[in-house]
Structure formats: C-alpha cells, structure tokens
Amino acid sequence: MRRALLTIVLPMLCAAPAVAAKVELTHLRAPTPYVEVRGLSAGPFRPLLWQRGTLHWVQDARWPILPPAPGPLRNIYAPTVVPIRSGYRIYFGGWDGSQTPNDRLYTATTDPEFQSISPHQLTVDHGRFVHVNNCSAVRLQNGTTYIAATCYPDEAGxxxxxxxxxxxGVRFGAATPYAPTKADLVPIHGYESFADADINGMNALLREDGVWRLYFGDFHQFGKVYRATSRDARTFQYDGPVLDAALMVNDVHQFVFGGQRWSLMLLHHNDQRLSYTLSTTSAHFPPASTLFQAAGNDDRYIVAVGLVTDGRRALGVLYGAGAVPSLDQNRIFARWLQKRAQFEASGRDLAADGRALGPDRLRFPVPPGVTRGRFVVYDEDGATRLYEGPEVELRQGQVWTFRRG
Structure with a gap:
C-alpha cells in the first residue's frame, strides 16, 4: 500500500528572514529497525562556519566506505575526488588486494549521493618505480583529468x-593500466633543495586563473608547506612557503562567497586528527585548525584526506586511515558535513547515535511500535536551529525528508 504524504510546515528559525521549512514523511522505506532522514547535506560554502570551527561532521554508516579489494595485500588510502556527469570519480592509491607490495593508483565511481561504489579499476601501475601513490586530481570542464602523484625512487632515492x-579519467597512456616512466616526473625550478627533496604524501594540485599550483612539503625540510606554479603542469617554478606548519598537505579547493574567493587547504600528520586552514589568497594561509579527531581504533592513524565538493558545497571528506602505527593496513573512511537532525522523545534524542549514508542522509535505529516525539533540525554548525516540529509518530522503516522553502 502506498503511504500518504505527511507534511509539517513551520517558519524557519534563524537570524535570516523567516523561510518556510517542512519535514515530510515519504512513501520510501528504510530497512528495519531504522528511520532515515534526508535533505541534510551541507549548503553553499560559508567561510564563517569554517573560521569559527563549528562544523557538524557525521560518520558514514559504512565503516570504511571503501575497503580494499580481496587479495593478499590490502592497504589503500590517498583518496581524491572529482565530480563527473554521473556523480563522482574517486582515485586512491596503495595495495588493492595486490600480489606485490608496490603502490599503484586505482579508481572507482559513485552516484551523486554515494549510495553505491563501482568495482575498482587499476589505472596507473608502478612501472619503472617501486611505488606510485599520493594522488591529487583536478578535472577540467572538458573532462580532462590531471593527477599529481609521487613516485619512488628517483635518482636520489x-x-x-x-x-x-x-x-x-581512466586511460592515462596508450595502455591501461599506464606504466609511468622517468619522463612523468615534474621538476620544481627555484626550490634549491629539490634534487635531494623527499616529497612523499604531501602534494596537492590546484587550477587557478589559468595556471597550475602545486602545494608540497619536503621531509628533508619538514615544517612548512610550499607552493609552485606552472602554465603547463609539466615544469613548475617555486613560489615560496605558504604555511608554517609541520603538516602534510593533501588537498586545496577554492570557493566563492560574497564575491570573494576562498582557498581551503586540508592536511594530515599520520596521527589521530585532520587539519585545515582557510585563506582569501592561495599564496599565504593562517595557522591550521583541527578538522576532526579519529573516531576510534579503526581510523586511529589518519594518513591522507580528500574533499568531496560539487564546486559550490563542501559536502564531506574521504580519508585514509588504519588501526596500526605501521600505517600499512589502511582503508578509506567518510565523514559528511551535515545539518544536525534530532528526534526528541521522552527527553532523549533518538538520532544522537545516527550515522550518515552519504552526504544527504542520516539513519538511526528506533524501537518497535510507535514512538511519539518531534524533529528538530540545526544548521551544519550543529547549533543554529532551523526547524522545530510538532509531535509526530515515528515507526521503524520510515523515511523523512527535510526541506527548506
């Protein structure tokens, strides 16, 4: 039997002019014993939330969201995500069920809501190198994809x-997988220590104003993030340091808010936290802040991070992490920047321990039978109340949708 549509409408509670909001009970079904709330994905990028550090991150229910393929060696990380017509393409590196301990680059695709992920495909093998990893991808409007990665070893070891x-986005040479050679290495002219530099796990590619930016670090000069610029992405010219921090840069994206361009940088340090910094210029960044901490043992050692964005919204992050300090048993986890949904019943929030299912959905268990309570929805800062509804009846299997007018 098709369920009737129940709509609850109240004025939006926020500092801005009142806008109607509603929570709808849909005809869709969630698996027992869960209730699902949709419409919770982050809105357009607002720098003030990031400057304040008030961001509501929710773990994905699939933990990890991207496990390695079956096989003897299973250790994947370094996710980087680009939008495509059908959703998103994910690149990552490591040992995806590999027979040998050589890092390679792989790809998979997903729908816009991250509900399913395709089988993995090997795109770049290690070729003449022992390892090829730490990918950072940029996809142009014409569909061409550029990936900055790192190769080991060069002539200096x-x-x-x-x-x-x-x-x-899949074929990077005449054959797939592509076997890289020395010709694929890119120099950074003007960086005096480049010949001896060890640039491993800290290389982020950005397209800005018709040129390419490469943000990088050097384990032999560790403690700063540097920037280099190129017109063809094949030969870079050193610009100088942009951040004073002993952190490893993984991703840099730009957003426009109020006519101002903002540059967001994500970083890691092989420990229990991720960091970020936000600037109105791509040439200098203020001190980094904590993005979030590891959730537990599964993601205790975080080794890489990549932003999920559609160009207007920072929807979440994929990050490589593992449970062991040897950093060789990593998986790829997801957290989503969401509006905070509560269901208040008898003094309890039944959604408090809910988990995301992609950027837009929250799923939480409820007891059998009918539970009476009300929905309350907050902005993605987790504190600004957007909606407070009347009492409704909650049952296992329901799917509700939050909508702003």
Missing amino acids: TNKPALFVSKD
Whole structure:
C-alpha cells in the first residue's frame, strides 16, 4: 500500500528572514529497525562556519566506505575526488588486494549521493618505480583529468612529484593500466633543495586563473608547506612557503562567497586528527585548525584526506586511515558535513547515535511500535536551529525528508 504524504510546515528559525521549512514523511522505506532522514547535506560554502570551527561532521554508516579489494595485500588510502556527469570519480592509491607490495593508483565511481561504489579499476601501475601513490586530481570542464602523484625512487632515492593526464579519467597512456616512466616526473625550478627533496604524501594540485599550483612539503625540510606554479603542469617554478606548519598537505579547493574567493587547504600528520586552514589568497594561509579527531581504533592513524565538493558545497571528506602505527593496513573512511537532525522523545534524542549514508542522509535505529516525539533540525554548525516540529509518530522503516522553502 502506498503511504500518504505527511507534511509539517513551520517558519524557519534563524537570524535570516523567516523561510518556510517542512519535514515530510515519504512513501520510501528504510530497512528495519531504522528511520532515515534526508535533505541534510551541507549548503553553499560559508567561510564563517569554517573560521569559527563549528562544523557538524557525521560518520558514514559504512565503516570504511571503501575497503580494499580481496587479495593478499590490502592497504589503500590517498583518496581524491572529482565530480563527473554521473556523480563522482574517486582515485586512491596503495595495495588493492595486490600480489606485490608496490603502490599503484586505482579508481572507482559513485552516484551523486554515494549510495553505491563501482568495482575498482587499476589505472596507473608502478612501472619503472617501486611505488606510485599520493594522488591529487583536478578535472577540467572538458573532462580532462590531471593527477599529481609521487613516485619512488628517483635518482636520489627519494619521492618526487609526477603528473598524469587522461581525457576520460581512466586511460592515462596508450595502455591501461599506464606504466609511468622517468619522463612523468615534474621538476620544481627555484626550490634549491629539490634534487635531494623527499616529497612523499604531501602534494596537492590546484587550477587557478589559468595556471597550475602545486602545494608540497619536503621531509628533508619538514615544517612548512610550499607552493609552485606552472602554465603547463609539466615544469613548475617555486613560489615560496605558504604555511608554517609541520603538516602534510593533501588537498586545496577554492570557493566563492560574497564575491570573494576562498582557498581551503586540508592536511594530515599520520596521527589521530585532520587539519585545515582557510585563506582569501592561495599564496599565504593562517595557522591550521583541527578538522576532526579519529573516531576510534579503526581510523586511529589518519594518513591522507580528500574533499568531496560539487564546486559550490563542501559536502564531506574521504580519508585514509588504519588501526596500526605501521600505517600499512589502511582503508578509506567518510565523514559528511551535515545539518544536525534530532528526534526528541521522552527527553532523549533518538538520532544522537545516527550515522550518515552519504552526504544527504542520516539513519538511526528506533524501537518497535510507535514512538511519539518531534524533529528538530540545526544548521551544519550543529547549533543554529532551523526547524522545530510538532509531535509526530515515528515507526521503524520510515523515511523523512527535510526541506527548506
């Protein structure tokens, strides 16, 4: 039997002019014993929330969201995500069920809501190198994808940046998987320590004003993040330091708010936290703040992070992490920046321990039978109340949707 549509409408509670909001009970079904709330994904990027550090992060129910493929060696991390017509393409590196302990680059695709992820595909093998990893991808409007990665070893026995280009996001050379060579390495002219530099796990690619920016670090000069610029992404010119911090840069994205461009940088340190910094210029960044901490043992050692964005919204992050300090048993986890939904019943919030299912959905268990209570929805800062509803009846299997007028 098709369920009737129940709509609850109240004025929006916020500092801005009142806007109607509603929570709808839909005809869709969630698996028992859960209730699902949709419509919770983050809105357009607002720098003030990031400057204040008031961000409501929710773990994905799939923990990890992207496990390694079956096989003898299973250790994947370094996710980087680009929007495509059908949703998103995820690149990552490591040992995806590999027979040998050589890092390689892989890809998978997902729908816009991250409800299903395709089988993994090997795109870039290690070729003449022992390891190729730490990918950072940028996809242009014409569909061409540029990936900055690192290769080990170069002639000095250290990690160096490399660049791979694909017109379809999968084929990076005449054959797939592509076998990289020394010709794929990219120099950074003007960085005096480049010949001896060890650039491993800290290389982020950005397209800005018709040029390419490469943000990088050097384990032999550790303690700063540097920037280099190129017109063709093949030869870079050193610009100088942009952040004074002993952190490893993984991703840099730009957003526009109020006519001002903002640059968001994500970083890690192989420990129990992720960091970020936000600036109105791509050339200098203020001290970094904590993005969030590890949730527990599964993601205790965080080794990489990549932002999920559609260009207007920072929807969440994928990050590589593992339970062991040897950093060789990593998986890819997800957390989503969401509006905070509560269901208040008898003095309890039944949604308090809920988990996300992609950027837009929250799922939480409820007891059998009928539970009476009310929905309360807060902004993605987790504190600004947007909606407070009347008493409704909650049952296992229901799917509700939050909508702003």
